[in-house]
Amino acid sequence: MADQFDAVVIGGGPGGYNAAIRLGQLGLKAACIDRRGTFGGTCLNIGCIPSKALLHTSHLFEEASKEFAKLGIKADVSLDLPAMMGHKDKVVGELTKGVEFLLRKNKAEGVVGDARIVSPGKVEVKAKDGNVRTLETKNIIVATGSDVSLLPGVSIDEQQIVSSTGALALKSVPKRMLVVGGGYIGLELGSVWRRLGSEVTVVEFLDRITPGLDGEIAKQFQRILTRQGMKFQLSTKVVGVEKKKGALLVTVEPAAGGERQTLETDIMLVSIGRRPFVDQLGLDKVGVVLDTRGRVATDAHFATNIAGIWAIGDCREGPMLAHKAEDEAVACAERIAGKAGHVNYDAIPAVVYTAPEVASVGKTEEELKAAAVAYKVGKFPFTANARAKTIAATEGFVKIIADAKSDRVFGVHIMGAEAGNLIAEAALAIEFGASSEDIGRTSHAHPTLSEAVRQAAMGVEGWTMQM
Numbered sequence: 001m002a003d004q005f006d007a008v009v010i011g012g013g014p015g016g017y018n019a020a021i022r023l024g025q026l027g028l029k030a031a032c033i034d035r036r037g038t039f040g041g042t043c044l045n046i047g048c049i050p051s052k053a054l055l056h057t058s059h060l061f062e063e064a065s066k067e068f069a070k071l072g073i074k075a076d077v078s079l080d081l082p083a084m085m086g087h088k089d090k091v092v093g094e095l096t097k098g099v100e101f102l103l104r105k106n107k108a109e110g111v112v113g114d115a116r117i118v119s120p121g122k123v124e125v126k127a128k129d130g131n132v133r134t135l136e137t138k139n140i141i142v143a144t145g146s147d148v149s150l151l152p153g154v155s156i157d158e159q160q161i162v163s164s165t166g167a168l169a170l171k172s173v174p175k176r177m178l179v180v181g182g183g184y185i186g187l188e189l190g191s192v193w194r195r196l197g198s199e200v201t202v203v204e205f206l207d208r209i210t211p212g213l214d215g216e217i218a219k220q221f222q223r224i225l226t227r228q229g230m231k232f233q234l235s236t237k238v239v240g241v242e243k244k245k246g247a248l249l250v251t252v253e254p255a256a257g258g259e260r261q262t263l264e265t266d267i268m269l270v271s272i273g274r275r276p277f278v279d280q281l282g283l284d285k286v287g288v289v290l291d292t293r294g295r296v297a298t299d300a301h302f303a304t305n306i307a308g309i310w311a312i313g314d315c316r317e318g319p320m321l322a323h324k325a326e327d328e329a330v331a332c333a334e335r336i337a338g339k340a341g342h343v344n345y346d347a348i349p350a351v352v353y354t355a356p357e358v359a360s361v362g363k364t365e366e367e368l369k370a371a372a373v374a375y376k377v378g379k380f381p382f383t384a385n386a387r388a389k390t391i392a393a394t395e396g397f398v399k400i401i402a403d404a405k406s407d408r409v410f411g412v413h414i415m416g417a418e419a420g421n422l423i424a425e426a427a428l429a430i431e432f433g434a435s436s437e438d439i440g441r442t443s444h445a446h447p448t449l450s451e452a453v454r455q456a457a458m459g460v461e462g463w464t465m466q467m
């Protein structure tokens, strides 16, 4: 007889494993299947975690090489790349093991293998040794995530033409790296290798980097990255690449068409985005509808058109972010348990973990202008923040946008050290429907970077005090 479950989750990433944990907490019998062999999905294995490990260590390397002397610290610095990669691999290993522990702790069964939906209520899992196990279940949650988007005509070998996965595991520092795509993954990984010594050029199709982020921040961000040594070719597309004598000859042309140019590089990182991954899952066989972009179509509560089949995370609409997948996992599990789980998409932060970091939550000025909504803005630069001065990290600013009438906070955009941590306060403010005055009148410890958030909030009503 097949094993019986209340819910079977396909995919062991932040969407899948958090769904299984929450289902277990709610007293439901859950299984979480992943083909990878280690749990944690893209995020823990080849995404958020290894990239942040390398961003941290490469930042320390650059600081020690270039900045320590200014602070009175003399150091003879050299790079041990295998050890740096070793730290990254150790962190990944510990965290993926941690997910296995959390699944066990919450009585959810972790299953390794390729999952296929045979019919609503029935999932087959094929193990590496060819054994097939059938799981019967009242609910199936599809949390199969995303995969790298490919550039037409360019095949990734993960040696010279790499995706983010290859860029996280290069054996040596390339002399030159061409990054295709000026989104957060390209800028983060480009920063890692630039700090370690590569000449990095970013080729971006649009006329700006980090599409979707506040335009004012994006402009200043690009200026700072340029000052750090990264080169940019905007409004440009890659049309071909050829391998020649160990190098790559990359043909580019203006996005609008025009004269072609050849750029020579050693490594090309393709980071033009990610696509939802639902291959060989059997969704078509059971009649689950996809949207025009290949994502699993669901209602606002994660239910697909087939009763008992749900979808969360990167494989459905919305920002492809680990915490968005996690938020949906909690809400979906609660729905299955008969509760009222929901996700507030206006309060999901996004962070670029470069130096300075860029973080944002809520609406941008561009979005509000397009929607003809009246708003007020308060800003505060880190050059005027005491803590930023003490830690010698004064680049960037905080920008708070609030409703012109009610003062309710619409959006917060921060570029600066620790922006990724500072944005948590802003997400909470938006979640609670706070006004800029609420933030401005909340006590913030001195001296902290968070005081810049308070001062920017004061600025919305024109009473910034420390500038």
Ligand SMILES: Cc1cc2nc3c(=O)[nH]c(=O)nc-3n(C[C@H](O)[C@H](O)[C@H](O)COP(=O)(O)OP(=O)(O)OC[C@H]3O[C@@H](n4cnc5c(N)ncnc54)[C@H](O)[C@@H]3O)c2cc1C
Pocket: 010, 011, 012, 013, 014, 015, 016, 033, 034, 035, 036, 040, 041, 042, 043, 044, 046, 047, 048, 049, 051, 113, 114, 115, 116, 143, 144, 145, 146, 164, 165, 185, 277, 279, 280, 281, 312, 313, 314, 315, 320, 321, 322, 323, 324, 325, 353
């Ligand atoms: C380089 C990089 C850096 C990133 N950095 C960040 C960051 O800093 N912050 C952030 O929020 N997000 C980041 N992301 C994005 C983040 O990793 C994803 O948004 C997140 O992992 C999505 O979670 P998920 O559970 O939907 O899918 P995934 O994490 O992709 O997990 C899906 C899992 O399903 C498995 N699977 C698929 N099909 C099957 C099947 N048929 N049977 C069995 N298993 C299957 C896959 O093997 C995979 O392990 C980054 C991504 C990359 C690539």
